[in-house]
Amino acid sequence: MRIGELSRRSGVSVPTIKFYLREGLLPSGELTSPNQANYTDAHLRRLQLVRALIDLAHLPVARVRDVLESLDSDSLSLRGRIGAVHRAVTPAPQPAADDGARGAAEAQVREFIEKRGWAVEPDAPAIATLVETIAVLHSLGREDLADQLDTYADAAERFAEREVTAVASRPDPDQIAESVVIGTILGERLIAALRLLAHEHVSARLLDRPSAPSHRTETTE
Amino acid sequence: MRIGELSRRSGVSVPTIKFYLREGLLPSGELTSPNQANYTDAHLRRLQLVRALIDLAHLPVARVRDVLESLDSDSLSLRGRIGAVHRAVTPAPQPAADDGARGAAEAQVREFIEKRGWAVEPDAPAIATLVETIAVLHSLGREDLADQLDTYADAAERFAEREVTAVASRPDPDQIAESVVIGTILGERLIAALRLLAHEHVSARLLDRPSAPSHRTETTE
């Protein structure tokens, strides 16, 4: 197919597709003449993935490129791929806590990882995010959340076990690579959305039922 | 304190603080004369919260303003506040799936919520995100993830129960409001970071141990 059909089928405008081609988010089609190229279903699929990463996961274009590059390099093992996706997806966090709080958080995280027996590289980008988040939680007085790390980690471990198993069982290496990307990034959105809904449900159950008389914004059930 | 000290103590530059004042992210200090104002520890704290939302949660300034407005309106119940924070935090997702996939996803989500007995408003923003995410998962061939909704929801419910309880037990209504914001937004980062670490750990355990000789981070298989 040519760019027009690719555009129609994906819902992405032709100029935007051209932009993605320039930015390396989409490989160019096979040229049949100097100004005609042939795009395949693989291009369509890739384009859908790009839109998912940009529109749904809100990754910046530069990060999407990083993700896709690691996806296309076939010299990586599954574990290597997972690491590459993590690095592409997790930017080094802007420092948002003061150094004191960060130091304490670092110690807490180190201890936590050791207690858990988690085999992770000490410079994994997620660790920096975790440290910064905990440091901020402490300086904002929500140490209770930071102290529940194990509760969250238990669930995270269960998720990870299922997810890694599911991904590893795919037959085709290309599918594996793509699945890592999709599962890591869209899975996060899924969990976040469900958590918000659960908040609504639980707050309705715990807070409206027992006492409180009339709310306005909400229908009282 | 005056703006200089606020800047030194928060690590935020004076021009940026002025920008936040203009944008309504920070209430102005009490004027003692036409060009002298007095800032308090509450300002410092608010500023730290703003930086956390911007640097750590990557909320755009306009969203931060929405969040803080709902935080400052004291006419809302706890449940109302939670809803307001959700709305401020969850942008309507860009359509990233085709209409067919979205329709199917909508049905799946409706059924799922009913089966769970979750009392949520049908136009909760998280539902739209959930629908769009599931639609994309389907059109990218990862229906297995979308089919595990209950696994994720079980965990989300456990999280929510703890979190809502913790927040509701705060004595001061102002603290409650702020806790909702912090817990909702930073809690998500916490969970996401732990999930990534768990991925690393689990992939090391499941994939390196069984067979493969020595990985270093790359190659082999």
Next chain:
DNA sequence: GCTTTATGGATAGTTATACTCTCCATATGA
């Protein structure tokens, strides 16, 4: 065969966001 539309490729322009800079009249502090 001829006109209209579409295409690949390149370059320039646009919009939005998040600051950052410059002024100015006034206030503070050494």
Next chain:
DNA sequence: TCATATGGAGAGTATAACTATCCATAAAGC
């Protein structure tokens, strides 16, 4: 008293993500 800081307002800047315009050529419709 005089350099420095302040509140407030307006203009300027950097970056990201498109969007528009050109052009020579190719395909499609008549």
